Amino acid sequence: MQEKANSKGWGESRTVAEGTRICLINQSRINQQSTKIVNDGYELTIDKLQGINIYAEKPAGIFYGIQTLLGLAPVENYLSNTVKQEAHRHLLFSVMHIKDYPRFEYRGVHLDVARHFSSLATVKRLIDVLALYKLNKLHLHLTDDEGWRIAIPGLPELTDVGGRRGHTLDEVKHLVPSFGSGPFPDSNNGSGFYTREEFIELLRYAQRHHVTVIPEIDFPGHARAAIKSMEARYARLQQEGLIDQAARFLLSDLQDMSVYKSVQGWHDNVINPCLSSTYLFINKILAELHWMYQEAGVEVPVIHLGGDEVPEGVWRKSPACTALYGGTEELSDQQVERLKRQFVYNVHQMVQVYRKQTGGWEELAFVKDDDSVIINPMIEPGSMRPYVWNNVWGWGTEDYGYRLANAGFPVVLANATNLYFDLAYQKDPDELGYYWAGFVNARTVFEFTPFDIFKSAWQDRMGNSLNDNQWENSTRLQVDKRNNILGIQGQLWSENIKSAEQLEYLALPKLIALAERAWANQPTWADEQDRKKRFSKLNQHWQQFALRMGSYELPRLDRWQGGYHYRLPLPGAKLVGGKIHANTAFPGLTIRYTVDGSEPSLKSQKYQQPFDPVAGQIKLKTFSTNGRSSRTTVLSP
Numbered sequence: 001m002q003e004k005a006n007s008k009g010w011g012e013s014r015t016v017a018e019g020t021r022i023c024l025i026n027q028s029r030i031n032q033q034s035t036k037i038v039n040d041g042y043e044l045t046i047d048k049l050q051g052i053n054i055y056a057e058k059p060a061g062i063f064y065g066i067q068t069l070l071g072l073a074p075v076e077n078y079l080s081n082t083v084k085q086e087a088h089r090h091l092l093f094s095v096m097h098i099k100d101y102p103r104f105e106y107r108g109v110h111l112d113v114a115r116h117f118s119s120l121a122t123v124k125r126l127i128d129v130l131a132l133y134k135l136n137k138l139h140l141h142l143t144d145d146e147g148w149r150i151a152i153p154g155l156p157e158l159t160d161v162g163g164r165r166g167h168t169l170d171e172v173k174h175l176v177p178s179f180g181s182g183p184f185p186d187s188n189n190g191s192g193f194y195t196r197e198e199f200i201e202l203l204r205y206a207q208r209h210h211v212t213v214i215p216e217i218d219f220p221g222h223a224r225a226a227i228k229s230m231e232a233r234y235a236r237l238q239q240e241g242l243i244d245q246a247a248r249f250l251l252s253d254l255q256d257m258s259v260y261k262s263v264q265g266w267h268d269n270v271i272n273p274c275l276s277s278t279y280l281f282i283n284k285i286l287a288e289l290h291w292m293y294q295e296a297g298v299e300v301p302v303i304h305l306g307g308d309e310v311p312e313g314v315w316r317k318s319p320a321c322t323a324l325y326g327g328t329e330e331l332s333d334q335q336v337e338r339l340k341r342q343f344v345y346n347v348h349q350m351v352q353v354y355r356k357q358t359g360g361w362e363e364l365a366f367v368k369d370d371d372s373v374i375i376n377p378m379i380e381p382g383s384m385r386p387y388v389w390n391n392v393w394g395w396g397t398e399d400y401g402y403r404l405a406n407a408g409f410p411v412v413l414a415n416a417t418n419l420y421f422d423l424a425y426q427k428d429p430d431e432l433g434y435y436w437a438g439f440v441n442a443r444t445v446f447e448f449t450p451f452d453i454f455k456s457a458w459q460d461r462m463g464n465s466l467n468d469n470q471w472e473n474s475t476r477l478q479v480d481k482r483n484n485i486l487g488i489q490g491q492l493w494s495e496n497i498k499s500a501e502q503l504e505y506l507a508l509p510k511l512i513a514l515a516e517r518a519w520a521n522q523p524t525w526a527d528e529q530d531r532k533k534r535f536s537k538l539n540q541h542w543q544q545f546a547l548r549m550g551s552y553e554l555p556r557l558d559r560w561q562g563g564y565h566y567r568l569p570l571p572g573a574k575l576v577g578g579k580i581h582a583n584t585a586f587p588g589l590t591i592r593y594t595v596d597g598s599e600p601s602l603k604s605q606k607y608q609q610p611f612d613p614v615a616g617q618i619k620l621k622t623f624s625t626n627g628r629s630s631r632t633t634v635l636s637p
Helices: 059-072 085-089 120-132 196-208 224-239 276-296 319-325 333-353 400-406 442-446 479-484 500-507 510-519 531-557
Strands: 022-026 042-047 051-056 096-100 106-112 137-141 212-219 302-306 357-361 366-369 372-375 384-388 411-413 485-492 572-576 579-583 590-594 618-623 633-635
Touching: 022 059, 042 059, 051 059, 059 096, 059 120, 106 120, 106 510, 120 137, 120 196, 120 500, 137 485, 196 212, 196 276, 212 276, 276 333, 302 333, 319 333, 333 357, 333 366, 384 400, 400 411, 400 479, 442 510, 442 531, 479 485, 485 500, 485 510, 500 510, 510 531, 572 633, 579 590
Parallel strands: 022 051, 106 137, 106 485, 137 212, 212 302, 302 357, 357 384, 384 411, 411 485
Antiparallel strands: 042 051, 042 096, 366 372, 572 579, 590 618, 618 633
16 A cells, blocks of 8 residues: 555556466566566556556565455455355456555564563464565564563473462562562563464564564563563572582672662662573574574574663672672772673674674663764674664664664664554553653654654653754754664563554554554655645655545555454544534544444444534544444533
8 A cells, every 4th residue: 555655656447357367477487578676676567458466576575466456345245244256256457557666675673572571373363464565574572571472492481380370479480570460470461471483483473474574582671570580580590409400591689789670670680791691591592492493494684682771780789790890899980881892792793603693672772872872883783783773752762773884784763752652652541651752643653754854753751842043053864874774673561461452553554554564655745845735745645645544545455354453543533514524533443432432333323424413412433444433532512
């Protein structure tokens, strides 16, 4: 559905119907094509005589051509239970020619399965819809403070303890509850993990859909699940008399008296960089991941090491660390900073052994230097891929992605202000999600301008207006460094995701807007310097996109793979000129209403034109084609 998606197409009134042949052609094996198709691109031709042909140099290009063809089928063909049987025995296509290729190599979605676990089936459904919209990366956040979600041979505690949550006084058998996961460790959505076989199955499933799974193991912070698991292992082997083996993979200095508190409130969630056992553990994890990908027959270009939100105060009173500085009583700020730099360098070098690129949140690429933050001089830019997230308007870090790209780092933009899908759609206490970086809906994602993010800075997180002049002193992306922006990624953090339905609610329809920005050419409004003109052009593009969403994409998702639980927008309603007027963010969706205070249902009056107000309470809902409804809008004239 990509808006002018790097393509040239034309159509006629003629159609191609049932019985037409469909040919998938590897262009590298033929000579008649005069132009080369690159970057997972494809060429789609629909001709009444020659039928449907999809040309591409890569299998992914053929696959994406098929997705485009699926998106050209009339929506009635998807709504099989609402049309006559005769109508969907035929697929009618306009005669056309499309040459299409993605704007960005990296078109991703991040899924956190650590805070709340998502089953194999749930992740497969996410992959299905990623593939439908030509997104090609699934960044899987497998570990965090509250959970470890992948089985590692030889370290059963990682999942027996770190993969389960419930009431406990000592965390020997499982972790404490988090995010309301409850008292019982075997029956809550805070418990669960993928077996080795399941993870390999997931890798193969993703590969068949041309999606690369990028694993994230978060270090040195956000590591409480791993730390507690290895402490449980230590205690077990001590009791068994295996003293030498007990400390082999320990991640914490048991004599450490350092005092710190993470953003999420933990005081024991950072692994110790001064223990040899820490590096034995990390090497074990990297090796096992390597072998899982090898067995699956899948290449992984990058291993993501997290690296974010390490709190102040860590390691200062760890005997293992102070011993490295002559047994001093407490480490200084400079000594702690040197430990951080050395840890990042050491683990980065370990990843290089497996000939993979190191990935990490932007914190891995920056270090403190007196009172400033500079790019880590110990890391070669091409060997590390930073994922830049913390760009909250007004916090002073908005330009970090461009600083890294200008320095030669291949950057993935994961900006919180526009691409954090776990943020609430709107300012409403009944709306699922956080709002620490603002509110994110499909339009917020659609507005994102990767090469000049400041052009998508319309409001701060509290709704106050911003202006273009505020960013005069910020680093801008150099034109000749644009290729260092690998792409963009939407983030699904799972603190508030307790079910597959909630995951799909937060992901969709934001994910469709992400696909638009990741695949399609830079829109004309993104090049407009005048703020008012830019906003006007943006509105025009958005209206076209919103119409397509309401009339085609969302109805299609009502049936795709059994139907997706996307968020339906609440109707807007107001009294104008003595009449009640109503609309929806996505024209084409159905609004139903009642005037007696009852909840609207599929049997309620359908809104088609403004109507007279009544003395009582008016309630309105938006409905999908399969009968789901939005929350209720209440109007009391």
